Amino acid sequence: MKRPAFSLPRSSRWVPGNQFELLENGEDFFPRVFNAITKARREVMLETFILFDDKIGQELHAALLAAAQRGVEVHVLVDGFGSPDLPDTFVGSLVDAGVRFRIFDPGRRFLGQRLNMLRRMHRKIVVVDGELGFIGGINYSADHVADFGPEAKQDYAVQVRGPIVAQMQHFTREAVLHRNERKRHPALDAASQSHAGTAHAIFVTRDNHDHQSDIERHYRVALRSARHRVVIANAYFFPGYRFIREMRRAAKRGADVRLILQGQPDMPIVKTAAGLLYDHLLRAGVRIYEYCDRPLHGKVALVDDDWSTVGSSNLDPLSLSLNLEANVIIRDRAFNDHLYGRLSHLMENSCKQIEAVAPGRWNGLRLLRSYAVFHLMRWFPAWAGWLPKHQPTITLANPGTAAAEPTGSATA
Structure with a gap:
């Protein structure tokens, strides 16, 4: 199997100078993320397992659409199993505005059923302008806010500032951008970032190649x-x-x-x-x-x-x-x-x-x-x-049609 072009070194080095703020449930998380996207000047990188076309998904859609329309470079990666059946109008309007909307291993259906249930892209990361980050377990769906009812989820994420955000930006860009795109817009260097707090941190990921455990x-x-x-x-x-x-x-x-x-x-x-x-x-x-x-x-x-x-x-x-997972150690x-x-x-x-x-x-x-x-x-x-392995793809939605075409492989 072809290895991904980018692999983080084994995560063992503490990065000083960071600030973390705990965000509890969607009531804390969504306003912070949407506000950050609204204020983005250059770039938004967003990865999520679940994105639904409900009231939360529509709020995210509006923030991403507005950012792209004012010239911000916006990249979205969703998991094809976790975010099934997004309407063409939902994806198409983002793509037409310039959002680079990608789907991780959407797979094919057999007799109407999705078979790609294992080896999911389960990360939830947002990086805005390489300066502000979010990471945790919260997806973009209405069941993460209390008014959803008894099935609303109890969950956590963090807002991050400081040098560790540059590592998060580097990782998310390497996951989806072509080499020539990365050269045109290089990621920020963690060593050059000013300290935002007193926390030491490690950004640690899990994949099926070099970082399995x-x-x-x-x-x-x-x-x-x-x-x-x-x-x-x-x-x-x-x-x-x-x-x-x-x-x-x-x-x-x-x-x-x-x-x-x-x-x-x-x-x-x-x-x-x-x-x-x-x-x-x-x-x-x-x-x-x-x-x-x-x-x-x-x-x-x-x-x-x-x-x-x-x-x-x-x-x-x-x-x-x-x-495929991502945590911060603080x-x-x-x-x-x-x-x-x-x-x-x-x-x-x-x-x-x-x-x-x-x-x-x-x-x-x-x-x-x-x-x-x-x-x-x-x-x-x-x-x-021993479980079946395949070569997952990241597909990029085409302007005007919301159809998808393969753009590269990803860690499986």
Whole structure:
């Protein structure tokens, strides 16, 4: 398989001088993003898994359209599986205004059904003028705002300023721009960017070539160093053996390890799968909370007093072994403390704590089930490599027709 032209070096170097602001749910996130696009002067780079033609999608559409019409260079990349059936009028009006609208591996249907369900472009990134960035788990759909009703999602993102934004810009441009386009409009250099705050950060991605386990690796390193507290809030939780082992070890050496999962899942199998791990974690001292107000869609975590992460990566086989993901790792006491406060509020007011089963009620079947799931998970990364691989394409919508033509390959 042909390698992508661009691959970030292994993400291990902390970049100082950044400022992060936590954005909770669409009520915080969408106004910030739309306002940033409205004020864009030169360039907007936007990647998302889901873009729907609903009230949120229409607001984004209007902001992108206005930016393109005033001469801003606008690039949009959506996942073909996550953003199906966008109307020709939606895409066509953007393309006619000059927006470079691309679709990641739209694939073909078989008997009316989409078959490209695995290896998704799951990132959610926005970079405006190389100076302001957004990254997290929030898609562009109406189910990320509270007035959607009981199925509205609880989710998180961050607004980013500082040198790390230049890395985000470089990455998003390399993902979609041709070499001659990149030469005409070079990305900003992180070293030349002025400091915006005190946070150190790493921009870390997951692909299926050189960075297959980078995000999980950062989690495991942080868990290994945990001394007094760990809080992980993740919508889809079914990680590998080594991840679970580090959580158990942290709890056994005295760290207060807490896990916030879905109690009102958007897909019932999510709760069933995570529930298979409960006994194994609880017996090691991990505290488990189920968020019950509405579906949890967040992908955030913190360790001790200054390590945090926010991004698109779940802790399940799809995100850890198949999807294309992006997170930021943050070292900043103020951000860590604020995130801890918000997650504590969730645990105290909207969660049900899962109690360990009393020894007398333990039965052999549940013990066998927990043991089997825990140890079988260690083999999943190898199994993922056996799944069918294909050469995904990024297609570019044509002016006037909203049809698409292939423009290049992407990491699979």
